[in-house]
Amino acid sequence: MPKPMGLSLTLIDEKLLQLLISRVEGYAIFMMDVNGCILTWNQGAEKIKGYNADEAIGSHISMFYTDEDRRKNIPGKNLNATLKNTTFETEGWRLKKDGSKFWANVVFTALYDDNGYLAGFAKVTRDVTAKKLNDDQRALINAELERRVDIKTEKVVATERRFRKLIENSTDGISLFDSHFNLFYRSLSAMRITGWGNEERTLKPIEDFVHQEDIASVREAFNNVLQQPDLTVISTYRARHKQGHYFWVECMYTNKLNDPDINAVVCNFRDVTKKVEAEEQIKEQNKQIEDILHSITDGFIAVDKNFNYTYANRKIGEMLGCEPASLIGKNMWDLYPDAVGSDTYKAFYEALNKQCYVVKEDYYPPLKLWQENHVYPSATGLSIFIRDISKRKKAEASLLRSESNLRSVFENTDLAIILFDMEAKLLSFNNNARELSKIYFKRELEIGQSAFYYSPPERLTDIKHIMKQLRNQQAITYEVPYSLGDNNTAWYEARWVSVLNKEDEPVGIILTMKNITDKKQADLERDRMTADLIQRNKDLEQFTYIVSHNLRAPVANIKGLTDLLQLEAEESDKECAAELKALSASVYNLDKVIIDLNNILQTGNASNDTLEAVSLPMLVDEVKDVNGQLISKNNATINCDFNSISQLSSLKSYLYSIFQNLIINSIKYSLPGLDPIINITSKLENNKVCIVFKDNGRGIDMERNGQNIFGLYKRFDLSVEGKGMGLFMVKMQTERLGGKISVSSKLNHGAEFKLEFPLNS
Template identity: 65%
Template structure:
């Protein structure tokens, strides 16, 4: 009979197998020591799809993927279980239909009572859904990590870009605390005002503000502190590291209460160029306005809708309206009777064709004859208006009286020509016609300008005559024309104003009387005198041309050149040529101005002598050059005990003193403050003045023979024209004195002036 213990063991084993076979969620089966399946339960069939007959006796490698079998994973897991008594793992397993699932496997070794290996117990659970959830969670976590990393990189990149933007911004950026201490400054801040962060931190904010703007800045800061989160903008001057002041435009925003900022944000930029440009524009606008208000013609500016944008006071005088009340009003609404008039059509043509137009027109409601010069631009019209009413009335009056004078004209030995006040020819007699044919080879024509018939060398004289006629009448002189080879025909020329009943000029009568015989009789006697007079006239004419007629066209050319330069685009191919023209005209204008200064010496030499106080004269020179003296820390010492007054021309002495003092300051030694000692002495009935300085000195051996020459310069490091010493020598000699110099390079110069006491 079997032993009770053996029977009990068999019973227990069968009971266990029965229980195992009923488990449906776990595959529980036995393996022999070599891994072949000995038993199978319902859970195994549910999970893997095999029946008991299909798996018993087969090796467990049938459940592994091809890849795992190649790796010999089944046998490695058996070996691990044998070694460690248990082996736990997870991995992909294959069902009967070829699909895979994620298995949680526990493999345990089994021994008999004698300690011999019986095989292995293997429990497999399908945790595919959990695996999917974990994989999904892993994927989600990985995606979250990726997104966090990407967002972090973006934030870092944005921060770097933002910092780069701030550091390289054209504007300066600073963060300030409530006491205006700097917490942060961008690199551009140092570029704008030159101060490094360390240098800026060492300076108090108030010390960097221009004294005149300090009150404005303090008020701005008070408002910023009082109103958080509201931006305030201010413009003021601040000290640059190089010592000059620059204009900055500053925007302040109080974000002290913002936990992310906790500072006052200051954005600022250098607007010095804009401020100076605005000042220049205002200055030029003021100059233009002054010019337009000072001219004798009326001037108006109209926009595209023919509305007044500017009108000078002369226009108001013409029409009897305050010019200020015209601004903004349409010209045709103010003067409806002018619609479709010649002026209306001229304005339209100038605007539409963008071309210069001139016209004359009569406006009956005001009884006004006007001469219009219309200049268009894309923004509107600029119109110069001249009141020619008197001229028109005079012309009509003279035409009415012409028939009465005709008999007189034709029954006299005089050549007679009648002009209006604008120098246009109104009438003439036969004698005048004959002279024009003989000497001008042209025919007199009604309406032609008097200057058309002038010889080129007489144009200036005739212009001067018409100007003088406004002040006096008659003007009489003599003139000659060649009548035959070596012979002259002389005429007495008389210009007489024609006045109306109101004693106002309405025209000019020119008469020419043949005085050839008289002139020939007096020629020998007056030959020398006439020659001297003619030379003097030529000199006066040259002086006048240089000082007036020549400079006026040059000034006009310069003005037109500046206007064209302002309107011309920088890339215009004509820009270089126009710039060269402007430079040439400016140089010519400077030469003319210099010549005027020289020519004025002759006229000033006739000024009245006066007793000039030398100490007072020095103070006047110092006052006129105070900025130059202060800028270069110049010291001027005077000793006039020997002679404190001179009976002389004050204008000359002032010019001489100023040129010598300014030269001593200009040609100072680098790093040495200029010192000028001026003293006087009396010697041999002469007053001697000494100007001693500690400047660069002059190489007299090399340049002494040209020292007082016109436009002679020897030190090109200093701006100048080379006129100062020339003018000094000229003026000293005009006063009957002389000038000499002693000098040594890098030690200074001494100029000695000698003037006669009488």
């Protein structure tokens, strides 16, 4: 759709405009370009004139004038008067959408950019039909008064009283001043507008009722009006209302001091706060539009019918290597004669002559510039957006040069590749895809054919679902088998991917098919071996369970019989006593091995228990309570810092066992003469929970014993009673929880055990 010349509505935020003027309903406030075409439209305009925004924007303001005014070119004369005076106010009959007329008070304001160039016009319209009818009625009354004065002078007093009533009830306020700016008369409407009573107003100087910043301009206006009889001076300033706030008034001072019937400076004033606020909004809007035009990445120019520049933004200056202001008023073809006869030249004339939107790409050799021109016509010239597409053109040329290489890659990959549009129509494919289709679908791939044509009936629903997911930019990968006959199957990995444009919108679909038969067979073999290993492990666990439990009773019996024999031998056969004692020790050791084996089996079975939230401080307290006598006896100190993480989702029984073994070991293997100190800390590290146990004990010779620290029945300090089970159980339980344990130590300098668990064990 063509855009109006000048400030384009599509370049500004619609929501911002609504915030600026949506609440102004009593006024039609809108902006026009330099030709009088409407750029913006508010609710007040729609309410007064009957047109909605879509109907009004882009139209010329002449559609609101009567046929007679259009014949007299009143719209053009109004704009010319505005250009001459910056602001122009007028009244007249205007047309609504339904053809009815209303009397309008119209204020035009010329809008200029920061460089002083005309940017457009603002127009504020009030429906003052009631006032017009009132004024007409007043005129009729005045005429009647004059007629009656001629007929009956005795009715002058009554007529004067009636006239005074009309004045007092006027919407505008009326005040009379003497030559010293002293107030001696005010109409009732003046009281309504300002809130001040006559006595309050006459007893105070003018400075008490005018904003401090405006006092000088008000006095200057009054002094000016005193210079000449019948002179009229208009002054706009902020007046203080009786309620304390300031409002804008527009005062028209007229010097009637030379008229003996009046002998005063007449001040007609009205409340124009809404008008001033609307004008400020328009100024702000105009500034924002200017900022937008200067900040857009496209060049923008406006030219008249003779192709003379009327506007140029900052970007076009950068593209042409000149100051934008230097272009204004100059002819385009005089500045750039090399462009005469070019595609750009033809496009500009086509848009102007046919009054249609034209877009054209062209290359301008003197500036080595590829440009994309968007040309919008109007009755008085062209608005042109110029985009620098040099980089894109170079990229396209590079893409064309590399097309043969891409085709080579496309054809020599081991993948079967098919490209579809978003309607699942086939666009392109490589030789691998062609051969695969022949073998498995028994059909030739054809450009334009639907993907559903090649899908087996049983998979048609799945393919349709895949196409729907791809519209949401979801990549889909799955494995699919194809029968080769003779009980053989070929496996393929199918991957569907959306092709996105620069706006991240899906514009196509790529299907790749990779032969994974060898991998699939290896996976099946691996699964078979894994299942076999699992079964073997179960059998081994069952065997261990049977051995540990079935041996427990016989060993207990042997132990009991050995104890009895040992007692009898001590009394009757002392020569056999030593042999029986050795046998009893062996049976005792065998019983401990079976008990340890049962403990290990129970640890493995407990891994299926339910996870729970375990408080680390409470866990340490429980260990300290149970082992309180050992801790007190050795004068051990346990320091904890769980500020980083104090809770872990895990098996509480495992964590309790781990904490207890590590704490007891630190106490048991403390340095002689040194009270044991155990520091336990927690922290988050690489999305893992790290728990560190550090003591000041005897330490471990890592070079000598580091490989066997966590071995079953491995002991390195025989001066302390133990079985070599503790660290083995700690490592086993830590790994069952999905964690790992590491140790760093130096002989006689303590040990540090580091446990690492996933956040959810």
